[in-house]
Amino acid sequence: MHVFEAVMNRLAVRRYEKKDVEDRIIGVMLHLATFANTPGNAQEWIFIVSRDLEIKTKLAKAALNQEWVKDAPVDIVLCADIRKSALKFGERGERLYAIESISSAAMVMMLAATELGLGTSWVAAIDEEKVKDILNLPENVRPIGILTVGYPVEEGEKFKRIDFENLTYVDRYGKKYDISYSLQPGTKYDYQLFEPLNKYVEKYAEEIKKRGKKRKIPTFEEFLRKLSK
Numbered sequence: 001m002h003v004f005e006a007v008m009n010r011l012a013v014r015r016y017e018k019k020d021v022e023d024r025i026i027g028v029m030l031h032l033a034t035f036a037n038t039p040g041n042a043q044e045w046i047f048i049v050s051r052d053l054e055i056k057t058k059l060a061k062a063a064l065n066q067e068w069v070k071d072a073p074v075d076i077v078l079c080a081d082i083r084k085s086a087l088k089f090g091e092r093g094e095r096l097y098a099i100e101s102i103s104s105a106a107m108v109m110m111l112a113a114t115e116l117g118l119g120t121s122w123v124a125a126i127d128e129e130k131v132k133d134i135l136n137l138p139e140n141v142r143p144i145g146i147l148t149v150g151y152p153v154e155e156g157e158k159f160k161r162i163d164f165e166n167l168t169y170v171d172r173y174g175k176k177y178d179i180s181y182s183l184q185p186g187t188k189y190d191y192q193l194f195e196p197l198n199k200y201v202e203k204y205a206e207e208i209k210k211r212g213k214k215r216k217i218p219t220f221e222e223f224l225r226k227l228s229k
């Protein structure tokens with residue numbers, strides 16, 4: 001699976017098969033997570049992996065009763081060693097960078113899980129003090145969120161995205177960003193980087209061709225929008 005596909009295929013999964021996820025698979029996710037970026041290579045992350053029903057039940061309660069935290073075969077609690085962040089970057093490091101680092105590790109893990117056929121959900125609505133207590137975390141280790149991991153029993157709901165044109169400006173806030181690539185059937189994008197999208201482009205172009213030549217050919221944004229539905 002290409003990284004573009006993993007990005008587009010990832011979605012929050014909250015129902016899992018009972019089947020366990022092997023440690024070596026969790027290991028792959030954790031290994032990849034440590035390649036995420038951190039400020040000044042601080043690597044503030046601490047991971048707590050749990051399959052223990054008692055712990056997962058407590059975590060679910062601490063996560064405002066989000067039941068799938070208990071039901072997922074594996075919970076990985078992603079924490080930040082805020083002392084590391086503070087030592088390097090003071091208050092901004094502790095309050096902001098630490099959360100950003102852990103979030104980027106979380107996204108790497110979610111993408112890796114997608115590639116591995118696993119479903120995940122990122123649960124950040126937690127009572128931090130309770131989670132610290134449950135996991136016996138030292139004062140300097142702040143829990144940021146729980147990644148629930150398992151084999152999905154069903155496809156999660158695919159939420160519609162706001163089109164990027166409605167969120168992007170040029171130079172100054174308010175100046176619309178106008179992208180005018182157009183999609184021509186049979187034409188491959190010359191950008192090597194788009195290669196993985198080409199197969200979607202080709203498929204889509206084929207569909208349009210079949211429906212008759214009069215049909216309007218979508219712009220690149222329209223095409224991307226269709227992909228995100």
Ligand SMILES: Cc1cc2nc3c(=O)[nH]c(=O)nc-3n(C[C@H](O)[C@H](O)[C@H](O)COP(=O)(O)O)c2cc1C
Pocket residue numbers: 010011012013066121122123124125126156157158159
């Ligand atoms: C910071 C953050 C906190 C989140 N917390 C929760 C949560 O506590 N429980 C939950 O079910 N999903 C949580 N999510 C997942 C979002 O609800 C989900 O990503 C969003 O609805 C979009 O759906 P998708 O991930 O399937 O595309 C969180 C996501 C982020 C980025």
